[in-house]
Amino acid sequence: GYRCRIQRKGNKNKPLSECQQRRNQRIAKVRARVEHVFGAIAQMGGKLIRTIGQARADFALTMQALAYNVKRFTWLKEAGIEAF
Incomplete structure (x- = not known):
């Protein structure tokens, strides 16, 4: 497919x-x-993760994605764009 x-x-x-x-x-x-x-x-820091273990690496990448989403949301809010 x-x-x-x-x-x-x-x-x-x-x-x-x-x-x-x-x-x-x-x-x-x-x-x-x-x-x-x-x-x-x-x-914002790249995709290089300096942790030991898959769980900690997953957590670090999730936090980076969360930081990007918060940054994007605040930009949309300041621009006057309704996200929801």
Whole structure:
């Protein structure tokens, strides 16, 4: 049930068709949203975890995700955007 989400690339002598450009645009919208989240988490300390044990590493990553969500929520609140 998986679909290939790799974008197509045009060549010098054969540009992308209109259909391929639309497909790339659809893929890029999802990719951009996900990559911005990972970039923000990387700026807040990265994904490197210095703990011993899976439970502590899971907890550390959960706290990073929570910190990102709180930061994002406060930004949305200040911008006047209703989240709920």
